[in-house]
Amino acid sequence: MSRAEAADLAAPGADAPARPNPLWSLGLLRNELAVTFRRWRTLALLGVLAAVPVLVGVAVRIETGDGSQVAGGGGEGPAFIAQITNNGLFLVFTALAATLPFFLPLAVGVVAGDAIAGESGSGTLRYLLVAPAGRTRLLLTKYATVMVFCLAATLVVAASALAVGALLFPLGDLTTISGTEITFTEGLGRALLIAVAVALSLTGVAALGLF
Secondary structure, three states: OOHHHHHHHHOOOOOOOOOOOHHHHHHHHHHHHHHHHHOHHHHHHHHHHHHHHHHHHHHHHHHOOOOOOOOOOOOOOOHHHHHOOOOOOHHHHHHHHHHOOOHHHHHHHHHHHHHHHHHHHHOOHHHHHOOOOHHHHHHHHHHHHHHHHHHHHHHHHHHHHHHHHHHHOOOOOEEOOOOOEEOHHHHHHHHHHHHHHHHHHOHHHHHHHHO
16 A cells, blocks of 8 residues: 555545535425425315415304394304404404314324335435435434425415405404504504414424424
């Protein structure tokens, strides 16, 4: 062995694997988001979630077609469901409350499970595992993708409910259950915060479905 070859072997980090480029990780995240939101199952789940506020709004509209009020707060549903006829913004809160126990966790669980099982079924998981990102970064990227879906799903429910509420019921300043009067803009901001809180509450479901 020559001295030059010995020096090359002794050089620290000569054979060390290259660290993954952060930009490559961002590209992986963009790719995961594109793949997830292009799957027909994902689009179908978002469609079902968007349909729930439509059904609730139409049901309330039919129930109150004769000018009567929907019963609420008496063990028959959320207390604010009776306020939908007065302000369509309450349909956002009702839709989120209706989808949180079953529809949203089901949708998140399906997408989270498909993040790994889908890759394994299509035969592309083995190629991702040997990618420069590594297994840990790959799992974190998939978890971030599922969390983006959680936020997208809750926003789809909120946006659908707001659109249906605007079409079927009046919009304007509203009075909360506690009796506080707030403007429509402030109420819209609170609805957005509630949607974000609902999305964050699904982090455990996303982790269980993924890991």
